Amino acid sequence: MPAHLEPSNTNKQLFERACRIIPGGVNSPVRAFKSVGGTPFFVSSGKGAYLTDEEGKSYIDYIQSYGAVILGHADDRITAAIEHAARSGSTFGAPTLGEVTLAELIVDKVVGCDMVRLTSSGTEAAMSAIRLARAFTKRDKILKFDGCYHGHSDAVLVGGGSGVASLGIPDSVGIPAGAVANTIVAPYNEVPRIDDSFAAVIVEPVAANMGLVPPVPGFLEGLRRLCSENGVVLIFDEVITGFRVSVGGASEYLGVVPDMWCFGKVIGGGLPIGAFGGRRDIMELLAPVGPVYQAGTLSGNPLATAAGATVLGLLDDSRYQDLAKTAERLASGLKEALSASGLEVQVPRLSSLVGIFFGSDPVINYADAKRSVSIGLYPKFFREMLDLGIALAPGPYEAIFPGLSHSEKELDRTIEAAAESAARITR
Numbered sequence: 001m002p003a004h005l006e007p008s009n010t011n012k013q014l015f016e017r018a019c020r021i022i023p024g025g026v027n028s029p030v031r032a033f034k035s036v037g038g039t040p041f042f043v044s045s046g047k048g049a050y051l052t053d054e055e056g057k058s059y060i061d062y063i064q065s066y067g068a069v070i071l072g073h074a075d076d077r078i079t080a081a082i083e084h085a086a087r088s089g090s091t092f093g094a095p096t097l098g099e100v101t102l103a104e105l106i107v108d109k110v111v112g113c114d115m116v117r118l119t120s121s122g123t124e125a126a127m128s129a130i131r132l133a134r135a136f137t138k139r140d141k142i143l144k145f146d147g148c149y150h151g152h153s154d155a156v157l158v159g160g161g162s163g164v165a166s167l168g169i170p171d172s173v174g175i176p177a178g179a180v181a182n183t184i185v186a187p188y189n190e191v192p193r194i195d196d197s198f199a200a201v202i203v204e205p206v207a208a209n210m211g212l213v214p215p216v217p218g219f220l221e222g223l224r225r226l227c228s229e230n231g232v233v234l235i236f237d238e239v240i241t242g243f244r245v246s247v248g249g250a251s252e253y254l255g256v257v258p259d260m261w262c263f264g265k266v267i268g269g270g271l272p273i274g275a276f277g278g279r280r281d282i283m284e285l286l287a288p289v290g291p292v293y294q295a296g297t298l299s300g301n302p303l304a305t306a307a308g309a310t311v312l313g314l315l316d317d318s319r320y321q322d323l324a325k326t327a328e329r330l331a332s333g334l335k336e337a338l339s340a341s342g343l344e345v346q347v348p349r350l351s352s353l354v355g356i357f358f359g360s361d362p363v364i365n366y367a368d369a370k371r372s373v374s375i376g377l378y379p380k381f382f383r384e385m386l387d388l389g390i391a392l393a394p395g396p397y398e399a400i401f402p403g404l405s406h407s408e409k410e411l412d413r414t415i416e417a418a419a420e421s422a423a424r425i426t427r
């Protein structure tokens with residue numbers, strides 16, 4: 001039997017097996033546990049707030065596929081929608097009612113978003129939104145913020161957060177200098193100089209890929225004003241915040257309306273998806289109406305649109321209030337539990353998004369986040385929590401994603417585990 005087909009069932013054996021034929025053993029770098037140490041667990045199944053790994057150990061999960069499964073794992077309603085769709089065919093390369101349904105739901109909920117096009121990932125959504133903004137303005141330069149992540153396309157893989165940040169790579173090898181020559185990187189939460197040489201400003205309205213860093217008052221408002229004054233397209237990358245912080249996403253929650261949006265994660269109900277949308281006059285530059293090419297064999301996939309439409313149909317104001325309450329309990333509980341052991345920690349929260357930064361200095365940008373991470377406590381906390389059956393993201397620059405499947409019981413257990421973890425760290 002070839003080595004890679006040997007039966008193996010511990011996480012360690014599986015990881016070794018994976019590393020032989022998948023670079024680093026994973027299909028997205030943060031999953032390899034490089035920045036927290038140890039061996040990644042291999043998930044065999046998930047249900048609600050819980051994961052079970054291949055060794056049979058169970059965890060309360062706060063990764064939730066980086067927020068993609070807001071209802072929890074294997075929600076019966078989503079599973080039924082996917083099953084139903086799958087029975088009618090999984091992809092056609094032709095339009096379907098499901099795409100129209102999901103697009104209508106997005107456009108109805110997000111004020112100012114007149115039209116939308118579906119993709120298969122958030123990366124594609126951001127990449128295509130930028131291309132469209134460049135075509136619309138007939139300019140090349142874009143501005144992004146340090147620590148914001150907009151997927152792994154060349155032009156935006158500078159000053160990126162998330163897995164890139166965890167690995168400590170400021171940008172990636174393999175990207176020609178020319179591909180980022182028109183990308184200007186500015187510090188988050190400071191209104192930069194913006195003139196009419198820019199095509200677009202792209203920003204996470206709530207930064208959630210350098211840990212959680214909410215916008216300071218005036219930041220997004222300042223971007224909006226300067227973009228309007230200079231004819232620059234303001235793009236909100238709401239791949240995380242869209243349909244998570246409120247019915248209308250961060251733009252509604254924070255009261256600033258961009259010209260374009262990127263979506264992903266929640267809108268696919270756990271299946272691969274992305275979307276970009278915005279003002280009609282911009283969106284109608286897209287082929288086949290206009291000259292901007294953008295396409296995808298699996299874009300608007302029937303399974304993904306069925307799952308996405310089901311989840312968006314279930315999320316109303318009262319669900320977001322539930323989510324925010326859950327997140328508030330988690331945030332205040334974590335803060336108290338860690339402080340009780342004398343650890344200095346900040347637990348920022350915005351609506352249903354939670355973050356954790358060790359240290360006492362406020363974190364309002366990427367430099368602050370890196371300073372907090374350099375204290376080195378996150379990997380220790382992560383490992384103790386994992387040992388106690390709580391799965392946080394395996395990187396210090398990720399957010400915590402409480403969802404609708406986390407009930408009081410899971411929150412209580414999580415907060416107890418945090419207190420115990422803090423006690424072990426400081427002992």
Ligand SMILES: *Cc1c(COP(=O)(O)O)cnc(C)c1O
Pocket residue numbers: 066120121122123124126149150151152204209237238239240264265273274
């Ligand atoms: C996850 C994420 C992306 C990339 O989405 P993928 O589906 O992983 O390609 C882009 N922007 C933000 C803000 C994200 O969090």
